[in-house]
Amino acid sequence: MIEHNNTYKRILLALVAILAIYGAYSSGTKFKNSNNYSDNSEILNQNQSIPADNLSFNNSDGDSQSTDNNDYEQSKISYHNFLNIKMGMSYDEVKNILGDGKEISSSEISGIKTTMYEYDGKGISNITITLQNNSVTSKTQLGLKESNSNISLDDYNKINTGMSYDKVKELIGDGQLITESSIMNSTSYIYSYINEDGSNANFTFDNNGLTIKAQYNLK
Structure with missing residues (x-):
């Protein structure tokens, strides 16, 4: 019975992690699409003449202040602040830590309200936070750190299931946390x-160590 409960917990944690990563990826995709739309609009506008009477050169302080506020909010969307978000926070x-988020989904099942918030950073970087009954149960980040690891296939093959993250870090160095989820007193990290x-x-990783490893195109 205990083994079945542990299996159930792992399945739930995996589902939460997948949903959170999908939310972050969807946000990045939306950003790319909006950039394409902006580029196309710019091309169209270059081919259209604009009557001189309709030209406006209003460089108001309000626009400048809005830009400054947006830059300040984006500066909060950092890897450092992502790490400072802890499971169980309200x-x-x-x-x-992050400022106001944009609600991207909300549902309530059997008295448990689940809400997901999105925080857009610079470029395609973003953070997605999931709360259940106003308590953080999952966090995911995309693009907050540079892709500058130096992991090889030989390094990857040194890592075995059951290892702790501290042991993995000892062998191949520190990675970047992508997702953390906590359900039923069991925590999962990617x-x-x-x-x-x-x-x-x-x-x-879960409470007992490394459970899954995967690689793409390592040499």
């Missing part, structure tokens, strides 16, 4: 090592 505590050429390795 939304108000999250706001003290650490990623991304090289400049896009090759990478991902390691999933």
